[in-house]
Amino acid sequence: MGDAGHQVVIAGGGPTGLMLAGELALGGVDVVIVERRTGQELVGQRAGGLHARTLEVLDQRGIVDRFLAEGQKGQFAGFAWLRLDISDLPTRYPYVLALPQARIERILAEWAAELKVPTLRGREVTGFTQDESGVDVALSDGTTLRSEYLVGCDGGRSVVRKSAGIDFPGWDATMSHILAEAELAEEPPWGLWRDEKGIRSFAKMEDGKRVRLMVTEREPGSRGEPSLGDLREALVAAWGTDYGVRDATSISRFTDMARQAAQYRSGRVLLAGVAAHVH
Structure with missing residues (x-):
């Protein structure tokens, strides 16, 4: 039809x-x-945020306030391994708006x-x-x-x-990272790290039970979806423990493929x- x-x-x-x-x-x-x-x-x-130019376009359409009401402003950005201060950008929105x-x-x-x-x-x-x-x-x-x-x-x-x-x-891809939302049996160190082991982070989620985490894999992963076993292996390689990760509601992988x-x-x-x- x-x-x-x-x-x-x-x-x-x-x-x-x-x-x-x-x-x-x-x-x-x-x-x-x-x-x-x-x-x-x-x-x-x-994706986890909106940059200045995107916010300017949303402003032109009269809907930027809808996003600002739900996001968190951060006046920094990254380039490669460098942290950049963008607070003096010539725009009404000199920041990154963190928003899932x-x-x-x-x-x-x-x-x-x-x-x-x-x-x-x-x-x-x-x-x-x-x-x-x-x-x-x-x-x-x-x-x-x-x-x-x-x-x-x-x-x-x-x-x-x-x-x-x-x-x-x-x-x-030359490197790959796993993103996950899961529960941990052991409390991890909270925050974000970038070092010779790659990118590692732990952040508490809104429900107070689950954790949003990211970890670089030792070797670039396959193109398929990662498993809980892959996540555990990457955590052990990066931290020496998997923190008892369990009950993952989502696990995904991203790479530096371009x-x-x-x-x-x-x-x-x-x-x-x-x-x-x-x-």
Whole structure:
């Protein structure tokens, strides 16, 4: 079955897809988001803050106060291993606003909903064909959307990018880190460290039971999702103990892999966000 059509279909309802949808809606464009998650909930750790230029753009859209009300300001940033003081930047927002991605997405989703942007949940873009007048976008439920343009905001493993045949050159990972939210049987040292063992941190979570932690692995991990065993091994290598880590509600891995799409557009198909670059 086919859809009557939209001007733009956005694959992915994360921060990039939501922000783009809001921008297009403000311009009077008929846009729809296709998002694989059935809700806006986000499990585990992702991005953790907003920088000055992003806050300036959100201010231009009249929604920056929504983010400021929920975040924490920090007048520092990092470059490589250096800590930079950004308190004198020539901006109204000379700081990093610490705010979990889950909250960032929720605020953007509420804004997009206010602008009447529809979101098709529980579905994914699985492929497309395009011609001179538009794009037929195939969805995982067997339906097809017709649009003038398709924008892939569907992450580092972007189906849109791969289907468009766009190369993704770059560098493989030389180090990897594990992020987790879990309970610990032993109390760890609280804080953040960067040294010859990599990055290590422990922070208490809002519920007072779980801990948000990060640790560099001794050897770069595989591309698959890390296990509780991987986390324990990394903790022992870094600290000499795993602190009795247990009951992890989320475990993920990120690396220093860097890749950038060879082009951001192929005909009527475009890429944005992590679909276009990872670093």
